[in-house]
Amino acid sequence: MTPEHISHEQADEFAIGAMAPDVRTYVAFHIDSCASCAEIVRESEEAAAALLLAVPRRQPPGRLRENVLRSAGIRKAGPIGRIVQVATASAGVAAVIVAIASFTGMVSVRDQMNGLREENGRLQTQIDDALSQKVEILALTREVQEQEQLTNDLKTASRGDRDLILALSSPNASVAEVITVDPNQVAIGRLVWDAEQKKVWFIAAHLPQRPNGETYQIWVNSGGRYVSLGTFNTDVSGFARYETFVPQGLASYESAVVTIEHANGALERSGPSVFVSDLSRLRR
Amino acid sequence: MPLAAGAAARTEWTDEALMHAIAARDEIAFGVLYDRYVDLVYSASLRVLGDPQLAEDATQDIFVRLWRRPESFIPDRGRFLSWLMSVVRNRAVDELRARGRRQRREATVTTSEGEDDQVSLIPSGEGDDPILAAQLHEEQVLVRKALAELPAEQRMALELAYFGGLTQQQIAVALHEPLGTVKTRIRLGMLKLRRSLGGQVRD
The missing domain is CATH 2.60.40.200 (Superoxide dismutase, copper/zinc binding domain)
Incomplete structure (x- = not known):
C-alpha cells in the first residue's frame, strides 16, 4: 500500500468489505484525515451500495413499525401507558374528595381546586418524566445486552474462522x-x-x-x-x-x-x- | 399542524432534510424516513442473512440506531442512501458472522401486550412517495442490469465479499483459487460495475 494515499483498487476492496482487518483499519484511519482519498472511497462505496439496491424487494411484517417506534422510545409501551391513565384518574378522584372536604369545612373550593390542579399537573409531569426515564433505561439495558450477545457471537464466529484457517494451513x-x-x-x-x-x-x-x-x-x-x-x-x-x-x-x-x-x-x-x-x- | 398533514408535507423532503429534522427529534420525519426505506432495509438485510426473523431484528436495530444517533450520517461524506446501505451491510454481515450461534432474542418489552390501546404518534404509510418509489425502482432495474452483465466469477467474488462478509484471503481459501485471481476479479467487477452505473444512480 502506498504510505500516503489510497489507490482505486484499495478503495474498491475497502468498500466491498474484502480487505484484511488490519489494512482496513489503516484505510479507515487515513480517510478520516485525507479528503481526496475519502472521495475515492466514497465513489467506491456508492458502487458497492448498488449491490444491495438490486436486491428483490420484500415487505417486512406489519408489526415491525410498531416495534421500531417503541424501541426508539417514540411510542409508549402498553403497560406504561396504562399506568399513566390510572395515575391521572387517581389524582382526579383525590382532587374531588379533597374538594368536598374543603367545602364542608367552609374552605374556598375554588382555591383548593386550583391548588389541586396545579399539584396534579406537577405530579403528571413527574410521572411522565419517570416513565420516559424508565423507557430509556429499558432501551439502554436492552442495547447493552445485545452488544454483549453480539460480542460473544463474534468471538465464537472468530474462533470458527480461526479453526478453518488453521485447518487449511495445517500439514494434517x-x-x-x-x-x-x-x-x-x-x-x-x-x-x-x-x-x-x-x-x-x-x-x-x-x-x-x-x-x-x-x-x-x-x-x-x-x-x-x-x-x-x-x-x-x-x-x-x-x-x-x-x-x-x-x-x-x-x-x-x-x-x-x-x-x-x-x-x-x-x-x-x-x-x-x-x-x-x-x-x-x-x-x- | 395535524399529524397526517405534517407527515404528508415531509414526504416531499429529501433524505438529508429528513435526517436534519430527525437530529432535531422530529418524530414525524423519522416515521416518513422509515416508511420510505423500510422495505429496502429489510430486503437488503434478508439478502445477506437469509432469515426473515434475523432480517427483521436487523432492520429494527438499524432504524432505532438511526433515531438515537442521527449524527452518524455526515452529509458531506456522500448521499444518504449509500450511507444507509453501508450501515445495513455492516450490521447484517456482523449478524451473519454470528449466524447459527446466536439465540433468538426473547420477546422484548416493546412487543409484549396492549398494542391495540395505544395512540400512534406517527401516521403509518404517510411516508410513501410515488415519485421516490419510481426513482428507486428505476435505479434497482439499472443495478440489476449492471450486475447481470458481470462475468459470473466476478459477480461471485463481489457477492462473497459484500454479502458473505469474507475477505479476499477467505474467498481465495473458500474457492481454492489464488489470492491474486480473487483480487483481480474484485477489481474488474467493481470497475465494470462503476462504469455501468457511472452518473446514472440517483443523486
Missing part, C-alpha cells in the same frame, strides 16, 4: 473437490478435513437456498451404508459453510454426498443428490 489438513451432479448447476464446493481437529468443513457457493420444509444433508458412505454428518442450508446468496466433528475420522469412508431432504434431515438417505465427493482423493 486435506481437501477434496466436490462435483455437482447436475451439469447445469453452477454450484461449487470444497470439503476440508483436519485430522488433528477431527473436524470436517463443507463450503459451497452458488448453491440455491432450500425453501421451507427442505434442507441440505451431508452424508459419508462406507460400503453402501450412509452416515449423516448433519444438515445445513445456504444463505440467499447461495453460500454455505458447514462444519462438524467426525471423531472416527474419514479414513473408513469412500465418498461423501450432499442430498436434498425434508426439513430437520432424514434418518436414511432418500432425496436427490446435489454434490458428490471422492474421499479417497483427499489431498494435502
